[in-house]
Amino acid sequence: MDELQFRCPVCLDVYTDPVSTPCGHNFCKACLKKHWDTSEVCRCPLCKEMFYDSPELRVNISFREVVDHYKNTSSVTGYESCQAKPGEVVCDVCTGTKMKATKSCLVCMASYCEIHLEPHKTAAALSRHKLIEPVKNLEDRICQKHEKILDLYCKKEEKFICQVCAETDHSRHQVVMAEVASQQKMIQIKRREREVELMIQDRRKRIEGINCSRKETKENAQKQMKASVQVFTAVIEAIKKTHEDLMEGIEERHDAEQRRFERLIVELMQEIDELEKKSTELKQLSQIEDHITLLQTFNQAYAIPPAQNWAKIPVYENDFLGFIRTSLRNAQQFIDLEVRKQEAIDDITIDPNSAGSWLTVSEDQKEVRRCPKKYKLLPITLRSGESTFAAATQGLTTGRHYWEVGVKEKSNWALGVASSTFIKGEPAAPCPKNGMWGVSHQDGEQYSALTEDPFPLMLSSHPQRVGVFVDYEEGQVSFFNTEAKTCICTFTKCNFPDKVYPVFDPCLTTEKKEVAPLKLMIVEITK
Incomplete structure (x- = not known):
């Protein structure tokens, strides 16, 4: 049940001792009596019907019981919800607590709450007034030049005009009713709304794509990190193996050279022994005084025993730099393979x-x-x-x-x-x-x-x-x-x-x- 049915149109509070006028409207007994006491004639505060004889005010007992029941079962939150909040359009008729306006009248140039709007719904003269959704600054809806309602729209200048403006200053312009212009703009709004919605959908799809790429990038990064562990493990093992082979190769070459040096020394010692023997023979030959004996033994004693050409035999220190270069080259080739063979x-x-x-x-x-x-x-x-x-x-x-x-x-x-x-x-x-x-x-x-x-x-x-x-x-x-x-x-x-x-x-x-x-x-x- 509508809460406004239980509120007095004068004080806007829940009825106290409700009474009814001959025209059928209800008021608080005290509110109606006070209203008539301050007026020259008795009129209904709502529909303005005049009563030539002051009606006798009697409390509507049945209605009061309904109101009392409403008081006992309902809260005051409904009333509070009807009160105007900051920023909302207020009723221009309400005194004291301002109620929230539900409609604005372009003829009366006023805004009304649900209760004070009642005459515009019941009175024949007021029912022809143009009602719109509640707005502030109703004077902006009136032509400042002709003081007429701005109910037309000029498409050329894109502004609201009155009927007189349309017949004079805008007579050669394309003019339509404000409602028609609003409907056309509404169509454009719907189209633009669709465009915006498509743009939103496109960007959401792009976000999905970015999230998918981000997920794939993360997964790929994790895979690459795992792969890098294996690659670098293989590289480290390859370097260790290369170093071990290098050390083994150098050691083998060193041992071989040492054995060669030992053989050369043995050969040289043998030749030294032979030469020392030859030196002894030559000394003995030089002491022979008999010339015939000297000549007979000369050829055998003078001949030098066979020996190697030691000048052509290398005995210099071996350079192992080539071993290192070869090992590093092999390691580099293996590392290059490990990196490139991933895919x-x-x-x-x-x-x-x-x-x-x-x-x-x-x-x-x-x-x-x-x-x-x-x-x-x-x-x-x-x-x-x-x-x-x-x-x-x-x-x-x-x-x-x-x-x-x-x-x-x-x-x-x-x-x-x-x-x-x-x-x-x-x-x-x-x-x-x-x-x-x-x-x-x-x-x-x-x-x-x-x-x-x-x-x-x-x-x-x-x-x-x-x-x-x-x-x-x-x-x-x-x-x-x-x-x-x-x-x-x-x-x-x-x-x-x-x-x-x-x-x-x-x-x-x-x-x-x-x-x-x-x-x-x-x-x-x-x-």
Whole structure:
């Protein structure tokens, strides 16, 4: 039930001894009596109906009981909520406590609360007045020049005008009703609101993208930090291993030189003994007085015993600086590989159709070995029957690539990359000129870089696992002893004519009887 129904229109408080006028309005008995005592005629304070005879005021007992019940069951918060707060439009009619206005009248130029607005709802003359939402400074809605309501809008000058302004100063301008202009502006507002909403959505999506990138960046940073631990651990181990090999090499060279020096000293002492004997013979010869005896023994005693040309034998101190340079160069190459191979690891498989008739490839395509008997080749086989090479399924045309091959227990093998011409063409010597870049191991002893004239490689230890790194754009192919953490060989400025394939030769020639496989290994690295 509306709380205003229980408040007197005069004092705006809950009715006390409510009485009713003949026109049907209710007031506090004291409020209505005071109002009539101060007026010349008796009128209803709300609808202004005049009563020629002063009505007898009797308390409406039934209504009072309703009001009392309302007093007992309702709080005063409703009344407080109707009071005007700072910044709100107040009722211009209220005296004492100002109530919050609910409408403003552009004809009366006043704002009314819900109670004092009642005449505009009931009186026929007032019902035609233009009511709007409550606003302050109603005088701003009146034309200062003509004192008329600003109910029109000039689109050219974008200002509100009155009817007289439209007929005079703005007669040639496009003029519309203020409501129409408001509706048009409202359409523009809705469009702009949609544009703003789309901008908000776009920026929220961008925020989502940024958050996603931030999350990915964080995850990537964490992965890279984990990867850096492994890289630097490998680098430190490589440096330690390089230093150990360097110390061992220097010590071996030192021991060898010491043994050489000892042999030289022994040889020199032997020659000194022989020369001392010769000196004694010459002294004895010089004491012979018989000239015939002197001449007979002269040739034998005068001849100097055979001796080495010691001026051509180096005895200077050995310089080990070259050992250090070589070790540091190998360590640098390994460190460079560790850094660059982070995103270069490939899952290589061997193509069975590329293997010759003496080779067999495992089902998982990770191993190739020499088989005991010769197989009949299928028509789709890429190589000739006597070939001992097998190529990978994947061809390399760009980027960096890295894989590792197990060569444990093998005495003969070759690894590298080769062009499709070398793989599919007639057998040719494996060298860069013919489209292959690789290294080989023969008869358990000799390691060689596969050039036109195979270049011998001096390795400190036998590799059990060989890493192959290819940088297609740089034209570089490098081979590493992954356990010793040293570089075996590097081909630079490789002129790759087209797509190149990893190649594997498990036996070098069909005469080699070993059956141990070349095996593609899993490269464990933090990605």
